Amino acid sequence: MKTAGLAGLAVAGLLAACAGAPRPPLDADAPRHGYLSDEAKADLAAGVAPRPVAGSLEDMADHAASERMRALDGGERWLLATLHAEVRPPLGQQSFDCALGVRFGAEPTPKLDALMTRVLLDANDVAERVKAANPRLRPIGEDRERRACQTIDAAARSSDSYPSGTAAVAAAYGETLSALAPDHADAVRASANQIALSRVVCAMHYPSDVTGGEAVGRVVMSRLVADPAYQADLLAAKAEIDAARARNQTSPACAAERSAYRVPLP
Template sequence: MAAAALLAGCAAGGTNLSAVPEFRPGVPAGYLAAEARPDSLKLLPAPPAQGSPAQALDDDAARQAGTLRGSPRWQVAATDAVLTFPQAASAFSCALGVPVSAKDTPYLNILLRRSLVDAGLSTYGAKDRYQRTRPFVANKTAMCTPDDAAKLEKDGSYPSGHSAIGWAWALILAEVEPARADAILARGRAFGQSRVVCNVHWQSDVNEGRMMAAATVARLHADPTFRADLEQARREVAAARAAGARAPGNCQAEAAALAP
């Protein structure tokens, strides 16, 4: 199946999986050139000011999320924090209903990896300009990935790159498998909310991350390589489902942890 998809994808003008361009060693480049990516500094308002009603809402969301520390939902948030592959590929497997891997769904895998770069980088205009303090620094309480603390302290909180990536993936996967769009979009929302649960982003960071995701995915649709890869991903998922593939892991436990 993978070999057939590779040949079909090359014929259709999609990503050449034998020579994927790199953003840095081991990380494939996005589909978009820097000047084509949406600019968060132009699209987003300034983050909530200290003492403002909007910041009070962010503070309240952080307090509510604090009640989940140590819970199964907290554990999902820690897992959602991982954006390296192959682990990151499994985040939406339960919602999609089939496993995602470089071996069995190579075009879907590269679609996620390349769009990750586009969506993530789209947030950095505002991140670098505002340098908003992360909630775990401001409220001096635990976060779910303590090994990342030193790195995150130096990286602006607003908007959330993880939220942008997760919502971009959700929008793309909902096109790949429209019949499961509700489950996929719900998982994309939860992926972003994991950053609030994890105490590394404010709610407004996550909300505006979704805005950047929508802008990025809209721009991606003008890119022919993205569109070709999207079509190949649809075929891969259909073939996997027809072959009886099932999502790996404990999807019931994930659903229980994410239940409202």
Template sequence: MSRIGTAVRVAQVSLLALLALGGQAVAQAADAGPKVTDAHFTIAPGYLERADVPNSLMLLGPPPAAGSAALARDEEARRATLDLRGAERWKLATQDADLAFPKPAENFSCALGVPIDEANTPRLYGLMVKLLSDAGLSTYGVKNKYERTRPFAVHNEGTCTPDQEAILREDGSYPSGHTAAGWAWALALSEIAPDRSNELLARGIAFGQSRVVCDAHWQSDVDGGRIMGAATVARLHADPVFLADLNAARGEVEAARAKSLKPAQDCAAEAAALSQTK
């Protein structure tokens, strides 16, 4: 097992304890930055120092106000997903909700067309681990300022991840950290494999929409998350370590293609789930 894999697995064991405690107190003690309620974003160090992570307080406005057209749009988007609950798209959204590696790498393997794993693409795998932290942490300035209530709590419903609902109730809904990470992954992967950019960007969009399907986020939360994911990747282009990993990951993907390696996931089933609208 690689050093990245060992470190991530040890951190994931610790994450279970953090989630049991709500993660909040431990995350606050870990650094002097914003309070981080969801400990998924502190599993491993990112590329950026906390001071260099994009500041959502400077990039985003407030969430939609009560009675606004924007809030009506959020409610309309939520209602459009009601028929998906329990369907294959709901099940895929449940998989997308899992930020513990290797699941995120698996979730983007079909779109890339090759397996993303420690054995075949270790630099790419490590890049995704680090991006999770940088993109997720970029959302917390605004999360903490507005502490927006999530749709499942407003409507007294459940999500696709009942075990995470206690954490979600304490973690601001706006903007979506899951979406920020998913969009950052899609953008970076599109640079690594530009010939698969349409598939990868579509998967990144769907990854964010999974949060609406799950009833865990409002549409405007997802929209804001995409802004923060894009801001994070833009900032990382000034980071030499990220750029080196990006270049190394291109070589790994080329090598995997030369070996005709294919994802282990059922890509046809994933495509069918993604196409489901009711």
């Protein structure tokens, strides 16, 4: 199960994912607010480094790296990137199935879904605040004929690129799931980084957008770990994670994922 497995799953990813944030949670009953106050999020956003200066060496390196990614268009790693485009619970945590040795979706995980939704809202909101101060077109915005890895409209194609909200959410997810399954922390954080890199693979972001997004995710988590409500929800979700691991089920997509990760990034 290699490219065929990814291709089948990618259809759902292309249909479900839509660029531009914030997006409403998939579950109508999901939380609509994160853990952090507006003041806390504004403070965190103010501390994030700005985007590379247009025309700088870093900016030119970003564009060159994005151009190299065209070689992956339509291949295994690109198809995996289409799946990574959907980070909203409950689908979003399925990108961590293989790292955790579980099969999310086999049984409902409402407490984990609520926890991850609130983490997403905080990480994405801080990323959006940074974007507002750092206008930068996405690769698919600069080249409007370039294929996107998800359903996208004209407004989303023209939306800002720095920092990557998906990378911010992935990094925050990685820290949260590492706290829930510390014995799998290295694998979980590696998966979070691959989700972030997928945004470069499929031309939604430049490398520095992803690096900036991951920094946002980590700084959000540095604040959340001291939040009593977050810690209470983390404890409540632990039972669901433990139950998922105890079922000893694995995702049929893991072989395809391993194959895709072996594809070197150009």
